[in-house]
Amino acid sequence: MFERIHQMIVKEFAQVFRDKRMVLMILAAPVIQLLMFGYVVTTDVTNVRTALYDLDKSQSSRELARSLVASGYFEIVSTPESPEEIRYLLDKGEVSCAIQINRNFEKDMLKGLPSPIQIIADGTDSNTAMITVSYAARIAARFGLDTSKVALINHERLPGVDARTRIWYNPDLKSRNYNLPGVIASIVMIVGLMLTSMAVVRERETGTIEQLMVTPIRPFELILGKTIPFAAIGYFDMMLVTVTGVFWFDVPIKGFLPLLFLCTGIYLLSVLGIGLFISTISRTQQQAMMAAMFFYMPALLLSGFVFPIDNMPPVFQYITYINPLRYFLVIIRGIFLKGIGFSLLWPQMAALLALGITIIALSTARFRKRLE
Amino acid sequence: MNEPPAIAARGLTRTFGKTVALSGLDLGIRRGELYGLVGPDGAGKTTTMRILSGVMLPTSGDALVAAHSVVNEPERVKEKIGYMSQRFGLYEDLTVIENIHFYADLFEVPAKKRPPRIERLLGFSNLTPFKDRLAGNLSGGMKQKLGLACALIHTPEVLLLDEPTNGVDPVSRRDFWKILYDLLREKITIFLSTAYLDEAERCTRIGLIHAGRILLEDQPALLRRSLDMKMLEIRPDNIRRAAQVLEGVEGIAALSVYGDRIHVGLRKPDSFDAVSGALESHGIRIESIREIVPSLEDVFISRVGHE
Numbered sequence: 065m066f067e068r069i070h071q072m073i074v075k076e077f078a079q080v081f082r083d084k085r086m087v088l089m090i091l092a093a094p095v096i097q098l099l100m101f102g103y104v105v106t107t108d109v110t111n112v113r114t115a116l117y118d119l120d121k122s123q124s125s126r127e128l129a130r131s132l133v134a135s136g137y138f139e140i141v142s143t144p145e146s147p148e149e150i151r152y153l154l155d156k157g158e159v160s161c162a163i164q165i166n167r168n169f170e171k172d173m174l175k176g177l178p179s180p181i182q183i184i185a186d187g188t189d190s191n192t193a194m195i196t197v198s199y200a201a202r203i204a205a206r207f208g209l210d211t212s213k214v215a216l217i218n219h220e221r222l223p224g225v226d227a228r229t230r231i232w233y234n235p236d237l238k239s240r241n242y243n244l245p246g247v248i249a250s251i252v253m254i255v256g257l258m259l260t261s262m263a264v265v266r267e268r269e270t271g272t273i274e275q276l277m278v279t280p281i282r283p284f285e286l287i288l289g290k291t292i293p294f295a296a297i298g299y300f301d302m303m304l305v306t307v308t309g310v311f312w313f314d315v316p317i318k319g320f321l322p323l324l325f326l327c328t329g330i331y332l333l334s335v336l337g338i339g340l341f342i343s344t345i346s347r348t349q350q351q352a353m354m355a356a357m358f359f360y361m362p363a364l365l366l367s368g369f370v371f372p373i374d375n376m377p378p379v380f381q382y383i384t385y386i387n388p389l390r391y392f393l394v395i396i397r398g399i400f401l402k403g404i405g406f407s408l409l410w411p412q413m414a415a416l417l418a419l420g421i422t423i424i425a426l427s428t429a430r431f432r433k434r435l436e
Numbered sequence: 437m438n439e440p441p442a443i444a445a446r447g448l449t450r451t452f453g454k455t456v457a458l459s460g461l462d463l464g465i466r467r468g469e470l471y472g473l474v475g476p477d478g479a480g481k482t483t484t485m486r487i488l489s490g491v492m493l494p495t496s497g498d499a500l501v502a503a504h505s506v507v508n509e510p511e512r513v514k515e516k517i518g519y520m521s522q523r524f525g526l527y528e529d530l531t532v533i534e535n536i537h538f539y540a541d542l543f544e545v546p547a548k549k550r551p552p553r554i555e556r557l558l559g560f561s562n563l564t565p566f567k568d569r570l571a572g573n574l575s576g577g578m579k580q581k582l583g584l585a586c587a588l589i590h591t592p593e594v595l596l597l598d599e600p601t602n603g604v605d606p607v608s609r610r611d612f613w614k615i616l617y618d619l620l621r622e623k624i625t626i627f628l629s630t631a632y633l634d635e636a637e638r639c640t641r642i643g644l645i646h647a648g649r650i651l652l653e654d655q656p657a658l659l660r661r662s663l664d665m666k667m668l669e670i671r672p673d674n675i676r677r678a679a680q681v682l683e684g685v686e687g688i689a690a691l692s693v694y695g696d697r698i699h700v701g702l703r704k705p706d707s708f709d710a711v712s713g714a715l716e717s718h719g720i721r722i723e724s725i726r727e728i729v730p731s732l733e734d735v736f737i738s739r740v741g742h743e
Contacts (some may be wrong), residue, residue: 071541075530082529275525275586277491279542280514433510435492 065329072289076263078161080293089258094301094307095253099353101240101247101315108239110197115153115162122170128181130206132163142180147399160186161196171209233401241316244309245396249389251305252298252328253335254360259294260339261352269348277433285426291336298332299325318403327395330413333420334388340427363389391416440503441521441623442594443488445446447497449648450483457483458648460497463625465641467593470620472639473629476734481629482522482650485598488627489519502593507711518587522598524579528565528572532563532582536589538541543590557585560615577608584615594618613638633732644736651739660730663738664703665689665719667730668711671723672698678720690738701730701738 080086114132118125132138142159144150150162164182185193212384234241267273276286309315317324338359346352346397363369366380367389373381384390391412398404406413449456458480465471473481478538486492490510493742498507502516526535540550556581558564566574571582573580587595601609613635620640628639629643636642638654643653650658674679679693680686680741682700687710690701700711715722 067541067544072536075527075534075538076536079527079529152657270522270528271521271525272527273520274486274491274523275519276542278489278514278517278519279539280511280544281542433491435486 065206065285068285069289069292072281073293076289076293078255079263080297081260086259090297090301090302091254093307094255098247098305098308099246099252101243102309105239105243109192109199110137112137112161112192112196113141113159114138115159117144117147117164119167120165120169122171124173124211126167128165128169128204129163130258131207132200132203135199135203137196137203147339154184154186157186160189160192161200163195163200163222166277168317173208176212179208191425209248240313242397243399244305244313244315245400246367246393248302248305249331249367249392249396250308250369251301251388252331253363254356255301256294256298256332256335257339257342257360258353259297260291260336261342261346262284262349263290263294263357264340265346265349265352268343274435277306277435281433283428283433285430286433287340287431291340294336294339295332296330298335299328302328315400317400317409320403322406323409324396324399327392327399327409327413327416330420331388331395332393334416334423337420337423337427338388339424341430344427344430351390361378362389363387366390368393385415386419388416391419438468438529438564441500442469443467443471443501443627445484445488445497445499446482446544448494448499450454450480450485450487450492451495456621456648458487458494459643461649463499463610463643463650465575465625467625468614468620468623470626470638472636472642473626473627473704474631474633474636474642474647474732475629476631479645481631483648484645485521485629485675486598489517490514491519515590516592517596518590518592519596520580520587520598520600522582522602524571526571526579526583526585526586528533529570531568531570532558532574533567535582539589541584545554545590545613555588557588560618560620562583562611575608577604580604580608580612581615584612588619592624594625594627597626599629599631601630603630609635621723633736636732644739646740652735656732657733660732663701663730663735665703665730665738666705666708667728667734668700668702668708669726669728670698670700670711670715670725671696672715673721673723676677678715679719681714681720682711685710690734692734692737699728700736701734 068202080090101313117127118129129140134139138161142153143339144153147164150164153159154162162184166180166182169179169181181204183197185196188191267276306317310317339356342352342355342359346355366373366376366384366387368384369389373384373390376384394412395409398409441464443463443465445461448461448463449457450458461480461484473484475481483492486585487506488499490501490506492514493507499514499523500504500506504512504516506513530538533554536554542553545553558567562586563578563581566578570716571579573736574582584597584600601612630636639656641653641655642659643650645651648716652662669712670678675693675696675698679691679698682688682691682698685707687702687704688700688709689703690699692699702711704706712722712725
């Protein structure tokens with residue numbers, strides 16, 4: 065029995081490593097994906113190109129502009145002279161934010177009157193616009209508060225709420241730190257899905273499965289022989305991406321690494337199970353590839369990788385419960401960023417385990433040693 | 437001696453949706469026979485092979501192969517048989533020796549018996565010089581020999597070969613048949629299918645399969661003699677016209693065109709004159725006419741024509 069499984073594993077590895085495209089897919093694809101996410105896909109908002117329409121031209125208005133620039137979020141690239149010019153700059157896309165400081169800004173402020181400023185943001189990119197506006201508003205509020213504090217020293221106390229925010233786990237709000245664990249999860253999924261589904265379907269397509277079926281190999285030996293190599297490759301890719309992320313991008317790992325390994329194993333159960341399932345419904349490698357993509361894309365969208373699950377309509381929220389990526393993302397982000405452990409992650413781990421066992425059982429049951 | 441048969445099939449039927457691939461096929465193959473299942477494409481040869489090897493379930497009926505039922509104990513059957521599918525079923529991205537080791541492990545060939553056995557298999561198939569070559573880089577004939585070597589690694593009692601020489605060059609085909617005869621001497625039962633009638637002649641016994649049933653079954657020589665008609669080979673000057681004319685002549689049981697010749701099967705010996713008379717009355721000149729021993733093809737065509 066072990067001889068058979070062993071020989072199957074040796075064979076699968078030999079086949080994978082003799083196929084140059086496969087090797088490339090295992091080695092290069094994860095690193096390229098990681099580099100892309102590390103460098104290109106950053107949702108951080110910095111150096112927003114800003115137009116400043118200063119009608120006040122006072123010391124205070126200049127100070128406000130300075131604090132905007134000093135924050136690092138804004139870069140004043142233009143100082144228009146009219147509202148029409150602002151419209152033109154935004155239309156053309158020269159700037160994505162415009163700030164208008166009205167006349168008498170300083171005078172009103174010193175009098176203790178409300179002194180509004182106008183913040184205009186390009187809403188075509190809604191996410192960036194929202195972040196830009198909230199940054200600008202925060203800086204303006206802070207500026208107002210600081211100025212009034214100076215005033216307070218000379219006058220009586222004013223009641224007010226001073227909100228002090230602190231960001232935990234990822235204090236610099238680096239989207240890279242948040243993305244990397246998700247990238248690991250998605251890479252393990254796509255590699256596992258593709259390799260497993262293709263490995264079985266390839267045997268069907270080339271006709272070797274018929275020859276395999278006339279041997280006394282048992283279905284579970286065949287399935288183990290088909291999944292163990294890809295689990296190993298999945299682990300390898302996970303480590304490759306983790307090491308690259310930690311050493312190249314300085315992404316911190318706060319949690320317990322062995323727990324991450326254990327959880328990756330549980331996650332791989334469902335991933336390889338789905339791969340096997342795809343192989344039972346596909347006849348050609350092309351079909352298997354399409355089916356894998358057909359599963360992968362929605363799984364990515366409905367996982368919380370990019371879009372928060374809480375914002376989804378309820379129907380879609382329910383669908384996410386059968387998505388292994390959903391659970392693994394919570395686990396891997398928890399371990400990477402929060403450093404939390406088993407005591408908090410066990411519900412996700414249990415769900416993932418249950419899902420994995422169900423899928424593997426389903427695929428194994430569909431796996432037949434007979435031709436149709 | 438009352439040995440159980442190597443293969444005993446009873447009423448094998450297999451349908452694919454509305455298509456009937458096999459309809460009540462019976463087979464009885466003795467041990468040590470080299471039996472050829474002969475028939476055109478789509479007659480049910482591959483389906484028969486797959487059912488006998490236990491990888492496909494019959495819709496009804498059952499077969500005992502090496503005394504085990506293919507329906508109830510397919511895994512026992514698999515231990516006793518060697519099977520070669522019609523398509524090359526080995527891994528093209530593994531080498532010759534890797535393929536052999538792979539199957540040796542799947543069949544759990546004991547480690548001690550392995551080296552001499554592999555050496556022998558490589559030897560008789562002349563694959564020793566190519567043992568580190570990728571299977572995908574072998575010629576068609578060598579691929580078939582490798583397939584055979586892998587099918588023999590566990591010394592099976594029954595060898596099932598599905599069109600083993602399909603697409604193999606004539607020289608390699610001869611080599612392949614030599615190996616089969618060697619195996620026969622070792623008392624292995626060989627059951628093969630083929631669409632080539634010249635190959636069928638080399639079997640100890642053949643069965644003509646058509647539309648999922650065995651039409652005729654006997655030794656090739658006896659089968660040829662069994663044809664209760666006289667075969668004529670005619671060379672007319674206008675082959676197409678001649679064929680048209682002869683189709684209307686009474687007493688002709690079989691008619692087939694081979695290049696510039698027509699083979700005609702006569703039910704009554706006396707209709708010889710009717711044939712030549714009919715042709716001449718239509719102005720067709722006969723360049724030669726002679727009686728011939730019917731070939732398997734003639735037998736087959738005359739029988740299929742009746743159906």
